[in-house]
Amino acid sequence: MNLSDLTLDRDGLIAAIECTDPAFNEALRQEAYRVKVEHIGTNVYLRGLIEISNICAKNCLYCGIRSGNTACQRYELSEEEVLASAKRAALQRYGSVVIQGGERTDSAFIKKITRLVKAIKALETKSDGGRPLGITLSLGEQPREVYQEWFDAGAHRYLLRIESSNPDLYRKIHPQDARHSYDRRIQALQDLKEMGWQAGTGAMIGLPYQTAGDMADDLLFYKQFDAPMIGMGPYNPNDETPLTLSGAAYPPDDVRLQLGLKMIALLRLLMPDINIASATALEVLHPRGRELGILAGANIIMPNVTPEEQMVKYNLYDRKTLLRDCPNPDEAHKGENHICKNCVFPFCTLGDNLKNGKITVGFGQWGDSKHFQSH
Ligand code: SAM
Numbered sequence: 020m021n022l023s024d025l026t027l028d029r030d031g032l033i034a035a036i037e038c039t040d041p042a043f044n045e046a047l048r049q050e051a052y053r054v055k056v057e058h059i060g061t062n063v064y065l066r067g068l069i070e071i072s073n074i075c076a077k078n079c080l081y082c083g084i085r086s087g088n089t090a091c092q093r094y095e096l097s098e099e100e101v102l103a104s105a106k107r108a109a110l111q112r113y114g115s116v117v118i119q120g121g122e123r124t125d126s127a128f129i130k131k132i133t134r135l136v137k138a139i140k141a142l143e144t145k146s147d148g149g150r151p152l153g154i155t156l157s158l159g160e161q162p163r164e165v166y167q168e169w170f171d172a173g174a175h176r177y178l179l180r181i182e183s184s185n186p187d188l189y190r191k192i193h194p195q196d197a198r199h200s201y202d203r204r205i206q207a208l209q210d211l212k213e214m215g216w217q218a219g220t221g222a223m224i225g226l227p228y229q230t231a232g233d234m235a236d237d238l239l240f241y242k243q244f245d246a247p248m249i250g251m252g253p254y255n256p257n258d259e260t261p262l263t264l265s266g267a268a269y270p271p272d273d274v275r276l277q278l279g280l281k282m283i284a285l286l287r288l289l290m291p292d293i294n295i296a297s298a299t300a301l302e303v304l305h306p307r308g309r310e311l312g313i314l315a316g317a318n319i320i321m322p323n324v325t326p327e328e329q330m331v332k333y334n335l336y337d338r339k340t341l342l343r344d345c346p347n348p349d350e351a352h353k354g355e356n357h358i359c360k361n362c363v364f365p366f367c368t369l370g371d372n373l374k375n376g377k378i379t380v381g382f383g384q385w386g387d388s389k390h391f392q393s394h
Pocket residue numbers: 075081082083119120121122157158159160178179180182222223252253254255256257300335336
């Protein structure tokens with residue numbers, strides 16, 4: 020297949036997803052990078068990821084912190100720990116934080132998030148113009164009034180992946196009960212959008228039972244939902260989950276990596292001015308996975324600022340806990356592009372691409388989706 024044959028309708032997307040020709044895949048990534056630069060420039064924006072708790076009321080069949088996993092050691096960060104992580108993100112001029120965790124709807128947890136959002140907004144920052152940190156929440160499905168309470172407190176982006184836009188596949192990877200309803204998930208996304216959140220979504224890539232048609236439909240779902248930001252990434256197995264234990268086949272690491280990069284590239288062509296995250300799950304499959312994602316058209320990286328002792332317990336999938344982000348870039352990073360000398364951490368080592376200008380870093384900026392702003 021040649022790049023000139025590519026069409027962005029369902030059949031064209033399927034053909035591109037199924038194409039294994041390395042020359043086509045490379046040309047596609049280069050074109051996506053070009054389109055990104057044309058529409059939103061070379062900047063990568065940083066979101067310090069705070070994994071607030073691995074306690075979850077749900078039981079998704081693929082997830083290592085599902086409630087049914089008795090091998091998972093549970094934790095919940097204190098308010099002081101969350102604030103210390105946010106301060107670290109501010110000090111490192113990440114511009115924004117993401118608070119992510121298991122899904123809980125008890126009022127103690129909801130009020131805690133409300134207090135934290137307000138407290139983070141009140142922190143002093145080193146961002147441009149002293150702007151407070153931008154806040155993304157990723158805490159699952161919540162009643163409308165809870166979303167409103169958190170929005171009013173000052174959070175403005177919410178990430179709720181649809182996981183798969185195909186209701187049949189969604190059912191295969193979730194327990195069959197009302198708590199894990201596809202329709203409820205769609206409703207929550209609609210609620211967020213109507214309320215004025217920058218509502219991001221996404222799906223896992225390379226799941227058992229998933230076809231090229233499903234992946235094409237995921238891309239078309241993002242377009243139809245008019246999502247301002249997408250956080251999608253490869254499925255990575257966790258050995259303690261029912262999905263892995265079922266023995267259901269899924270593509271090997273190298274194929275999931277290629278698919279993850281290709282989905283970013285195709286999405287960039289479909290939606291040139293949205294924010295696309297280069298997922299941590301890519302880094303598990305390649306030591307520079309997130310950098311490759313940026314070169315394939317993504318523009319967001321989420322360095323992890325969770326305290327290390329708890330970070331290792333947020334084991335959504337195997338090998339995730341081996342990843343580290345630079346613990347001290349502020350002191351080490353001097354000068355325009357803030358590259359640590361000899362730093363081994365992926366976010367610092369966006370490699371030669373930082374030095375040659377293919378990638379620049381929007382330190383201290385919110386980096387909201389241009390697509391959202393233009394609506
Ligand atoms: N509980 C919230 C939710 O599910 O929306 C937010 C936290 S949840 C851990 C964040 C994301 O982790 C999910 O949307 C899911 O796509 C991803 N995830 C969970 N298990 C995974 C796995 N085995 N491989 C890749 N991604 C996974």
